[in-house]
Amino acid sequence: MLEIRQLRYVQAVAEELHFGRAAARLHIAxxxxxxxxxxxxxQTGAALFVRTQRKVELTAAGALMLERSRSILRELEQLEQDVRRAGKGELGRLTIGFIHSSTYGLLPRTLQRFRDLYPDVELELREMSxxxxxxxxxxxxxxxGLTRPARYAPGIETLSIMEEGFVVAVPAYHLLASSASTPLARLSNEPFILFPRASSPLFNASILRMCEAAGFTPQAIQTATQVHTVVGLVSAGMGVAIVPVTAKNMQVSGVAFLRIQEDPPPVSVVLAWRTSREMPSLRAFRAIALTVGEEFMAEQAITRLRR
Known part of the structure; x- marks a missing residue:
């Protein structure tokens, strides 16, 4: 089998058509x-060059050898570059799961920044609970996965990238709609739209806990898994809801959002991944998502100070 260095020898002689110049180019005698x-x-059983005292010419076999050698050497150079880039996380494919609520701020900014820095990494996005x-x-x-804290199988690691607070969502015509904030106790007699325990255990438990701390158990008249569905039901006048603060970015008409005066504990947005799947593109995505999450928390802190 021919070696790479042999292809380079043939290419040099074929392009120079002079053994002396080709040897100088290759730095050999x-x-x-x-x-x-x-x-x-x-080795090939074919004459590649016609040599005379005056000149060197390519045979048909030599011309074919030159054409194929150039192609192979270009492929090898590209392979070396691609492997180097893949090692830096600049090439490859990354499959990302995400919760719907992340599409109202965190995910779009993270994806835009990642694509700007790593345009040749193919991203496959899957919305998932x-x-x-x-x-x-x-x-x-x-x-x-861009998700929330949960019980994960062994070998899956998580990183909290953002803490997200809660707000109260009420219909625009509600008596509280003109208020900037409210104590939760004022909602004790309101019909609630809740996140179901089975599919949204974190939100369900967090909301029940904060209401119980305020002295009441919310009267659930409807449940919905997705944040945008909950907000849509509030807009339709079905009831009030406690939702993550990113719901304000949905710009749903007919809904007012109020700060919760008790300032209940936030919930985390986390990245989750298998340690066995660690790769450069994943590390790059993780670093960018962490930076974006920190930016969002800083923006939320500034907003609270202004109020």
Whole structure:
């Protein structure tokens, strides 16, 4: 089998059509180059060059060898560059699971920044619930999940990238709609739209806990898993709801958002991934998501100070 260095020998002689210049270009002695070309011709069973005292010419076999050698050497150079870039996280494919609420701020900014820095990494996005992401990670169906804290299988690591507070959502015609904030106790007699315990255990538990701390149990008249569905039901006048603060970015008409005076504990947005799937593109995505999450928390802090 021919070696890469032999292809370079043939290419140099074929392009220079002069053994002396080709040898100088390759930084080897001319007799050594002549012996190498003879060896290649013996190896292939075909004359590659017609040599006379005045000139060197390519045979048909030599012209074919030059064409194929150029193609192979270009491919090898590209392979070396691609492997180097893949090692830096600049190439490859990343499959990302995400919760719907992340699409109202965190995910778009993270994706835009990642694409700007790593345009040749192919991203596959899958909207999934928290439970579905946990299953997909365990089965290697996604590389990373933008999700919430949950019970994950062994070998899955999580990183909190953002703490997200809660606000009260009320219909625009509600008596509280003109208020900037409210104590939760004022909602004790209101019909509530809640996140279901089965599919949204974190939100369900957090909201019940904060209401119980305010002295009441919310009267649930409807449940909905997705934040945008909950806000839509509030807009329709079905009841009030406690939702993550990113719901304000949905710009749903007919809804007013109020700060909760008790300032209940926030919930985390986390990245989750299998440690066995660690790769440069994942590390890059993780670093960018962490930076974006810190930016959002800083913006939220500034907003609270202004109030």
């Amino acid at each position: 001319q007799p050594a180059l002549s012996r190498q070309i003879q060896k290649i011709e013996q 928290i439970a579905d992401q946990a299953t997909a990670l365990a089965r290697d169906h996604i590389d990373v």
